Amino acid sequence: MPETLTHKILASHLASGELAPGADITVAVDQILIEDATGTMAAMQFEMLGVDSVAVPLAVMYVDHNVLQIDDKNMQDHRYLRTFSARYGLRYSPAGHGISHYIHLEHFSRPGQVLVGADSHTSTAGALGMFALGAGGLEVAVAMAGYGFDFVCPAVVGVELTGTLGRNAEAKDVVLELLRRHGVRGGRGKVFEFYGEGVASLSVSARATICNMIIETGAATAIFPSDDQTREWLRAQRREDQFVPLAADAGAMYDDGEQLDLSGLVPLVALPHSPGNVRPVSELPRTEVVQVCVGSSVNSSYEDLATVAAILKGHTVHPSVQLTVTPGSRQILQTIIASGVYEDLMGAGARMLEPVCGPCVGIGQAPTAGAPSLRTFNRNFPGRSGTAEDCVYLCSPSTAAASALHGAIVDASTVSRGELHPATPPNPEVHDLHIAGVLPLESRRAIEIERGSNLVPPPQPEPLAPDVDARVLIVVGDDISTGDMAPDGAIAMSVWSNIAVCARFMFRRLDPGFHDRALEWGGGIIVGGENYGQGSSREHAALIPLYLGVRVVAARSYARIHRRNLIAAGIVPLILPLDVQSSTGQRWVIDGLADALVGGDRSVAARVDDGDAELMLGLDFSPAERAVLTAGGLLAQVRTGGRSPLASDAVVQDDAAGASQSRSAR
Amino acid sequence: MPETLTHKILASHLASGELAPGADITVAVDQILIEDATGTMAAMQFEMLGVDSVAVPLAVMYVDHNVLQIDDKNMQDHRYLRTFSARYGLRYSPAGHGISHYIHLEHFSRPGQVLVGADSHTSTAGALGMFALGAGGLEVAVAMAGYGFDFVCPAVVGVELTGTLGRNAEAKDVVLELLRRHGVRGGRGKVFEFYGEGVASLSVSARATICNMIIETGAATAIFPSDDQTREWLRAQRREDQFVPLAADAGAMYDDGEQLDLSGLVPLVALPHSPGNVRPVSELPRTEVVQVCVGSSVNSSYEDLATVAAILKGHTVHPSVQLTVTPGSRQILQTIIASGVYEDLMGAGARMLEPVCGPCVGIGQAPTAGAPSLRTFNRNFPGRSGTAEDCVYLCSPSTAAASALHGAIVDASTVSRGELHPATPPNPEVHDLHIAGVLPLESRRAIEIERGSNLVPPPQPEPLAPDVDARVLIVVGDDISTGDMAPDGAIAMSVWSNIAVCARFMFRRLDPGFHDRALEWGGGIIVGGENYGQGSSREHAALIPLYLGVRVVAARSYARIHRRNLIAAGIVPLILPLDVQSSTGQRWVIDGLADALVGGDRSVAARVDDGDAELMLGLDFSPAERAVLTAGGLLAQVRTGGRSPLASDAVVQDDAAGASQSRSAR
Secondary structure: OOOOHHHHHHHHHEEEEOOOOOOEEEEOOOEEEEEHHHHHHHHHHHHHOOOOOOOOOEEEEEOOOOOOOOOOHHHHHHHHHHHHHHHHOOEEEOOOOEOHHHHHHHHOOOOOOEEEEOOHHHHHHHHHOOEEEEOOHHHHHHHHHHHOEEEEOOEEEEEEEEOOOOOOOOHHHHHHHHHHHHOOOOOOOEEEEEEOOOHHHOOHHHHHHHHHHHHHHOOOEEEOOEOHHHHHHHHHOOOHHHOOOEOOOOOOOOOEEEEEEHHHOOOEEEOOOOOOOEEEHHHOOOOEOOEEEEOOOOOOOHHHHHHHHHHHOOOOOOOOOEEEEOOOEHHHHHHHHHHOHHHHHHHHOOEEOOOOOHHHHOOOOOOOOOOOEEEOOOOOOOOOOOOOOOOEEEOOHHHHHHHHHHOEOOOHHHOOOOOOOOOOOOOOOOOOOOOEOOOOHHHHOOOOOOOOOOOOOOOOOOOOOOOEEEEEEEEOOOOOEHHHHOOOOHHHHOOOOOHHHHHHHOOOOOOOOHHHHHHHHOOEEEEOOOOEOEOOOOOHHHHHHHHOOEEEEEEOOEOHHHHHHHHHOOOEEEEOOOOOOOOOOOEEEEOOHHHHHHHOOOEEEEEEOOOOOEEEEEOOOOHHHHHHHHHOOHHHHHHOOOOOOOOHHHOOEOOOOOOEOOOOOO | OOOOHHHHHHHHHEEEEOOOOOOEEEEOOOEEEEEHHHHHHHHHHHHHOOOOOOOOOEEEEEOOOOOOOOOOHHHHHHHHHHHHHHHHOOEEEOOOOEOHHHHHHHHOOOOOOEEEEOOHHHHHHHHHOOEEEEOOHHHHHHHHHHHOEEEEOOEEEEEEEEOOOOOOOOHHHHHHHHHHHHOOOOOOOEEEEEEOOOHHHOOHHHHHHHHHHHHHHOOOEEEOOEOHHHHHHHHHOOOHHHOOOEOOOOOOOOOEEEEEEHHHOOOEEEOOOOOOOEEEHHHOOOOEOOEEEEOOOOOOOHHHHHHHHHHHOOOOOOOOOEEEEOOOEHHHHHHHHHHOHHHHHHHHOOEEOOOOOHHHHOOOOOOOOOOOEEEOOOOOOOOOOOOOOOOEEEOOHHHHHHHHHHOEOOOHHHOOOOOOOOOOOOOOOOOOOOOEOOOOHHHHOOOOOOOOOOOOOOOOOOOOOOOEEEEEEEEOOOOOEHHHHOOOOHHHHOOOOOHHHHHHHOOOOOOOOHHHHHHHHOOEEEEOOOOEOEOOOOOHHHHHHHHOOEEEEEEOOEOHHHHHHHHHOOOEEEEOOOOOOOOOOOEEEEOOHHHHHHHOOOEEEEEEOOOOOEEEEEOOOOHHHHHHHHHOOHHHHHHOOOOOOOOHHHOOEOOOOOOEOOOOOO
16 A cells, blocks of 8 residues: 555554554654753653663754753753763753754754654654654653653645745745644644655755644644755765655555645734734734844744845844844854855844744743734744733744834835845754763763752652542633743743742743642642643643642643643543533542543543532543553653563664664665 | 143043042043943933933943843833933944943044943943043933033052063953952052053053953043054044044153053952952862853953954863853954854854843853853852852953863963964954934934833932931941842843832842841841942942932942942942941931031931940041932932033034044043
8 A cells, every 4th residue: 555654654663553543652763852941851750760871772952942041040950961961871962052953953863763852843853754753751751761652643644735935935834824724723633744746846944844833733743755855955964874765655545635835825924822823914904013033943044044134135124123033053053154144134233142942932032012023933822932911923034034124014025135145055064063972881870960959850640549529720711832831931941940930830821829729729620721732842731730739631622742741740631521611619529530541431520519410521542541641640650660661673773873774764 | 740641531521620539520521321231220310300312422322231031121121222312312222232332442432532331341441542430320311411420530540561461361361460459449549540661562452351340449440542552443443533642641640550560460360259359370279160151341352252262263162161252242243253263163162142241240141059150251249140159250261261171260371272363353344334323303302212111210319317217227248249239130130120129139149138128117227348339330229228218328438339329319328437346227316417418527426226325427428429418319409400511512513423522632
């Protein structure tokens, strides 16, 4: 049977389960990506697993989020992660070296391999023909310890690309168009696999933008074939030997499909406060902006920045606009300097920031409240910019550049621009001098891990009680992001290594009394709406409720990663029927919840406020998920032997870079 | 009589008073420098003066401190300052354009003129033969409104330089040597004027380092002659027409004098926690560092960064060290890019930061507590780095570079280095496209000033009561800096536009209960030691006590600017006898304080705790200072007509840049 590219890769890595949408599967993992914000928890949980070394061919720790160092906490985290990495065998990319997703594309991503990352935008590596999935820190830690990666097999959507992009439309507009079609929920349970004659015209950087931001639809990931563009990228990165051509078979049967004509795309913009709130730029009323930000884990590539420079060159940014530009990595920084792009940007008045995540997660450059800020980033959830009452729009680099000159949102058809400068990027300077290597295991055992006071291991769940008797702590609406639970920003994120402190920020924007109420009530139930927990993979959004005594959440539907994080933390994510209204303070008694989970029941009854009426709550779990919940969370399951490591032949180290090809799809 | 350079400039600008050390003088002001951290208060106070426009030839507002934008407050400040500047006729240099002192040297500083700045390091411009003085925001606002600048005439110390610097000693070591000799108090009441054959070998950048950091001795400022180095600097900045040769007359009589042989200098380092705690690097025990920071308003010049690059080129920073590099301005950034210095620094693994004050004031890059951080900055007061329990050492660029490679403090004799690259800096790209110009007054009147909620006008003092009856709120030790009162750092400084919020941070490191106690007691008395209020010019250190109800401070001695800020705020800085010990909670009754001030008394008695013993407190004030205190502070004095603007011929605009030459010394 003709196969999809997704299935080829998954099949070559499959350790258990069946490749059918909705089925539990376990795959062998070639590479692990961790960044510092989620990484301190992931690392502390890895240490709790009691293994002596990472057990995958390659694991890389990137410090790219908490790097402003507004007090001493960030540097404590860095020094912990550096010594942790040295001890357990991860490569370590220090603060200032670049954004994980860009560096990973440059140095490590390989066609046909499986990457699991403790960052939702790990999907970026799909640009290079990898199957790349974001996950919570504990799930990543378990995979890194050699247990493989467990997940629910997604459906594969074939997206046929035709035509080529016009002058003012960019890869960002491709993914904004998919968000216009699917919103922030339509992609759930799916992988978007691109094919068709339009694919060849998209560079790896362009594909990276699409794969990165696809997850805002709720999708698990996206993937492009490995073709001449892939080979060209690997050649420029001095890794041409790692190229393998990969594509879906002709006539492959997708679970679903759609078409997208690149030549028909117009510049799009996502309005506040959702990446799914997409409109053509041309349909916007005049919108003056106080800030334009270029960069982040999308649109920080050489091409992106050269596009901006081609528009800005010889002009000066509008005086009431603050323009920031963030290169994706030190390699990109070197390339824009060598090519003159940097000088053009600086000459126009851009603030040239370090190659770090920065303003994309509100770590610096927070805008004034209520004033439009236009950004080439991937998310505009309320408050993510670091300003609670922000007003963030998302767009492509050329739209950002044109708007920076005008002081209002316009697309690039309104400005003249030179050709890209130069048309093809200069060959990058490729070296990994600044990414610490892996020592032999014997030398590693002597390394002392530096543990600052900011680093506090996360709480562990008690085994699930047979019954639940608790009050509703809060009722929130649809599309609540994990950023509402563990907020972004330099201040809030500086305490992500300490769940008890982090907990003070939970739901602060929505209900400042939540934290104190939860402590006072000794826990309770969170009631959510649709797509509860969208956005970032931060497991803090599950560990904080655990710390606050929450063992049950009831929402109409969930975002993938957050749902898995709840389960890993031993919290039961129940399905709330559509017609049920709840309110803070309600008492819910759910008798026999634990038994219902073990027994495979599809629903369980809750008595509300001692009344006669029963509320039927859905138990929509796979067998593997029920096992984790019954074990009292993933860490307990692994520690009590409820899960076995993969056989060691699943992971064969094949070269100095530590990459594996044992299971690569060919 | 042969004259000193200092007296020549002061004489040419003297509006009233006599040029004798200790006498009240008023000088006409050619230029005003304001930065954002102190500038929001200065601007709000300027607005209270009720004038329609700045009344000096040139005033420039620089945004270079609060630029991380960790929440929405910074950008509110920026937008206020931008619109304020546009309305009242200041030029405006936005965030990211550079550090005030470097940009001012590049574009505006002129030999023979008088500059007053709301920043203690305004003295930097002495490098170009200016008389440049830091002051509190209100004093600067009053000067900017056309009242001239009042101060107590300093003594002039002639420093004869001989010889030339050896290979591993730098300008930083010159000023560290002066700090070794004088400590942080020895320079009080003095101007250091450099002369002698050693002067010619020091570039303007080198002189800037010395003039900047001289104030850490307590000095008012420092000044160099205007000579061939000055002409060369102005030529490179396309301002050769502004050159005038200036020097002390042969045989000029200095109030005091000393000699310094440049050829005998060795690399020096200031140990925690004082710039006056100076030792030769060679005498230090092995000191491993976790961080090395290059830059700030000293040592961010082209030469400084090229020196670092020459040492780092081809090497990689020690893996356990975080190295940051901050260029002083966008012009310097452009120059290090054009010359290849930037690539050498980046290639070695430096984190290249924006050209802003940054880590020097703890706005980013806070180190881990207790771990040595080596910095080319000018201050290492405890907590200034943003980390309360920091451990900061100060050194030259070459010592910083060598230490970054070794991971421990060493001087550059331990490393090989290439020649400077290139030996002379490339001609900088000179333009002022990003510094907003000044509109005609008529157009300015229509400009609406943007006032965010972070901007709260400061409190105003009631007239001084006849008597004082209050309790001692706190007793602090010697050399307490204004940073202990209004702390540095991204978090604490983000609220500098709102005194009531800022007040929560006062003395927090020393006594976390101070703020609440002051509020509870409705004010009180602060008792200090020697050199109370050293360091930064931030008048918040006076406005916070005013807000908290403090009208009297009693210290053994004061730092110049803070003392003047207290007086401007209507707070009486009394002299505490050496043998007196006080304690928190003591009640002091000072009958007839107001009368004693008016009457010119030299002391006043305080009854302590209703006992019989009397404490004699010194009243060491000039007549002008007594007048300000009696008027209830400087703003009240000006608003009630207690001071007259200078005649308008004191300020003649002579060119597009707005610089004056009417009173330049020739």
